[in-house]
Amino acid sequence: MEYSIRPMRTEDIPQVAEIERESFPTSWPSTPFKRELSNRLARYLVACVPLLGDTPGDAVIERTTAMPPALLSRILTGLRRLFGSAPRKSRPATDLIVGYVGIWFMTDEAHITSIAVHEEYRRMGLGDLLMLAAVELSMARKARLMTLEARVSNVGAHALYEKYGYRKVGLRKSYYMDNKEDAVIMSTDPIMSPGYQVLYSSLLDAFRERRGEAVWTLA
Ligand SMILES: CC(C)(COP(=O)(O)OP(=O)(O)OC[C@H]1O[C@@H](n2cnc3c(N)ncnc32)[C@H](O)[C@@H]1OP(=O)(O)O)[C@@H](O)C(=O)NCCC(=O)NCCS
Numbered sequence: 001m002e003y004s005i006r007p008m009r010t011e012d013i014p015q016v017a018e019i020e021r022e023s024f025p026t027s028w029p030s031t032p033f034k035r036e037l038s039n040r041l042a043r044y045l046v047a048c049v050p051l052l053g054d055t056p057g058d059a060v061i062e063r064t065t066a067m068p069p070a071l072l073s074r075i076l077t078g079l080r081r082l083f084g085s086a087p088r089k090s091r092p093a094t095d096l097i098v099g100y101v102g103i104w105f106m107t108d109e110a111h112i113t114s115i116a117v118h119e120e121y122r123r124m125g126l127g128d129l130l131m132l133a134a135v136e137l138s139m140a141r142k143a144r145l146m147t148l149e150a151r152v153s154n155v156g157a158h159a160l161y162e163k164y165g166y167r168k169v170g171l172r173k174s175y176y177m178d179n180k181e182d183a184v185i186m187s188t189d190p191i192m193s194p195g196y197q198v199l200y201s202s203l204l205d206a207f208r209e210r211r212g213e214a215v216w217t218l219a
Helices: 010-023 033-037 056-063 069-083 126-140 155-163 194-211
Strands: 004-007 042-050 095-106 109-117 145-151 167-172 183-187
Touching (some): 010 095, 033 042, 095 126, 109 126, 126 155, 126 194, 145 155, 155 183
Antiparallel strands (some): 042 095, 145 183
16 A cells, blocks of 8 residues: 555644544534644554655656656645645645544553544545554553444444444443534454454455555554
């Protein structure tokens, strides 16, 4: 797969915030990503593809001949999103960010606070890649199990979570402020248990067979 996973950086915030806005348009307040990046209990990972060259313009020129047209067009779309408006004063982004996952590590639990993929990049395996990396990070941090909450209506997300061994363990009534929708609470089995390890290995193998190597840097 041409996309890889790495920890989120400050210069990624505008792109991640945009993915959050389009993915959760009714969520308020938005995530304070800058503060979250210095929260020692939180870890954010992004799925990205590099923009080569010193400036985004150079990147496109350098890669025009070598890059597959579909990838070039996606990068151009990303650049238009990024630089179409007024120039930013902050350090420029070096990567095109296409998705992110946030995890809070609390006691022995790894709690997925948010996961989203830019809508133009969905159903390409990026949700899988982010989930695989989140499990890998949780194992490295010695979390016992993984948990999350999801809107009862979010059937696509439920399918993703169930694929990764999450089961419904409870309900939070009227949890979401915008429409008072209930949240399902989901949890995995202990992630170091033999059963979960077998599931994880089979998901990783299946990903590699279908999408190519899974590449990540977790710290
Ligand atoms: C949920 C989300 C992150 C999935 O990302 P994605 O990159 O499209 O997911 P993938 O292509 O990697 O799919 C992985 C698995 O997720 C499930 N899945 C993803 N989208 C689905 C959909 N629309 N309907 C049914 N299953 C879906 C499938 O099980 C799929 O595995 P498969 O390809 O073997 O069928 C993405 O749809 C998204 O960003 N949604 C908006 C934000 C959101 O709702 N986040 C969850 C909040 S609780």
